[in-house]
Amino acid sequence: MIVSLTLILLCQLLGEVVARGLGWPLPGPVLGMLFLLVVLILRDRIRAKIPEFGRALDSTGKGLLAHLSLLFIPASVGVVQRLDVVAEYGVSLAIALVASTFVTLVVTVVTFVVVSRLSGSSMEEGERRD
Amino acid sequence: MTDPAFSLWVYLSQTPLLWLVVTLGAYVIADRISLAFKRHPLFNPVLISVAAVALVLWSTGTSYPVYFEGAKFVHFLLGPATVALAIPLYENRHIVLRSIVPMVVALVVGSVTAIVSAVVIAQLLGIPNLILISLAPKSVTAPVGMGITETLGGDPSLTAILIMLTGVIGSIMVTPLMNALRMKDWRARGFAVGLASHGIGTARAFQVNSLAGTFAGIAMGLNALVTALLLPLVLRLLLD
Numbered sequence: 001m002i003v004s005l006t007l008i009l010l011c012q013l014l015g016e017v018v019a020r021g022l023g024w025p026l027p028g029p030v031l032g033m034l035f036l037l038v039v040l041i042l043r044d045r046i047r048a049k050i051p052e053f054g055r056a057l058d059s060t061g062k063g064l065l066a067h068l069s070l071l072f073i074p075a076s077v078g079v080v081q082r083l084d085v086v087a088e089y090g091v092s093l094a095i096a097l098v099a100s101t102f103v104t105l106v107v108t109v110v111t112f113v114v115v116s117r118l119s120g121s122s123m124e125e126g127e128r129r130d
Numbered sequence: 131m132t133d134p135a136f137s138l139w140v141y142l143s144q145t146p147l148l149w150l151v152v153t154l155g156a157y158v159i160a161d162r163i164s165l166a167f168k169r170h171p172l173f174n175p176v177l178i179s180v181a182a183v184a185l186v187l188w189s190t191g192t193s194y195p196v197y198f199e200g201a202k203f204v205h206f207l208l209g210p211a212t213v214a215l216a217i218p219l220y221e222n223r224h225i226v227l228r229s230i231v232p233m234v235v236a237l238v239v240g241s242v243t244a245i246v247s248a249v250v251i252a253q254l255l256g257i258p259n260l261i262l263i264s265l266a267p268k269s270v271t272a273p274v275g276m277g278i279t280e281t282l283g284g285d286p287s288l289t290a291i292l293i294m295l296t297g298v299i300g301s302i303m304v305t306p307l308m309n310a311l312r313m314k315d316w317r318a319r320g321f322a323v324g325l326a327s328h329g330i331g332t333a334r335a336f337q338v339n340s341l342a343g344t345f346a347g348i349a350m351g352l353n354a355l356v357t358a359l360l361l362p363l364v365l366r367l368l369l370d
Contacts, residue, residue, distance in 0.1 A: 056294065
């Protein structure tokens with residue numbers, strides 16, 4: 001578990017270094033996700049030499065993701081305490097957020113499904129792959 | 131003056147331990163409530179725990195910086211958790227690769243919709259331009275959204291609030307909305323909520339279905355990139 005955690009943090013660190021260093025608009029952890037993806041792709045090859053490599057990575061990562069909601073609490077609490085900032089336009093902003101989120105969800109899901117059908121990569125009717 | 135219970139409180143309220151336990155405790159209870167209601171969207175664990183913690187802080191007169199001393203250990207894990215999204219992504223790589231075309235199109239269309247719909251609706255409601263700038267990146271993950279707002283001269287803390295609210299709104303709305311639209315494709319459902327409601331939406335998607343969670347994570351990451359690139363252009367067209 002310690003090895004997996006180190007590997008994950010190392011990817012995050014690399015992500016931060018590259019994102020900050022090159023001034024990219026992406027957050028370090030998102031770039032770190034790409035680095036971990038590369039690690040995972042290379043994993044099977046590395047395992048031929050070091051059989052232990054990245055064995056606990058899946059369980060450690062899934063452990064972190066299982067309670068993703070928990071991780072948003074500290075920042076959200078800070079935000080709730082500053083709700084006075086939105087007070088002046090509270091109702092209008094609430095309408096804009098709800099309506100825009102609704103429209104975005106519908107447009108995105110419909111686009112995905114329609115393009116998916118047109119491009120022949122549909123996955124409906126309970127079709128499963130590997 | 132030497133009330134032992136009071137001095138214990140004074141001691142504990144200044145240590146990270148107490149606020150770490152309060153954060154985890156609130157989440158454990160909220161998660162149980164959410165499970166008891168079969169993950170009903172209205173019993174959103176983030177919403178319940180945030181309300182509970184805020185109530186505790188308010189009733190004990192605890193300031194946010196004191197609370198965050200303890201809660202920062204939980205907050206820190208957001209970074210590694212984002213990195214760990216690569217694991218379900220790799221596991222589902224065949225499905226993901228097969229879905230590249232719908233993903234790219236839905237990404238661009240959804241990203242522009244998220245910005246334009248928010249700004250236009252708020253404009254019609256008479257909200258001034260300065261606030262529109264802070265509203266525009268509301269669907270993007272918080273660090274990127276706040277960065278965008280800062281660059282464009284808006285108010286990053288207002289953006290943080292609007293981003294959090296969008297996350298909660300999307301994760302409450304997504305399940306009933308997708309069921310009403312009879313959407314059965316978990317890739318599409320997850321992708322939509324990750325794009326519209328970033329990490330909080332992704333957390334919701336993982337609760338419902340792991341394939342949906344995977345696509346939500348991809349959408350969150352890609353939308354951060356696309357919004358950072360497109361938003362200045364779109365905003366220039368809308369605000370002039």
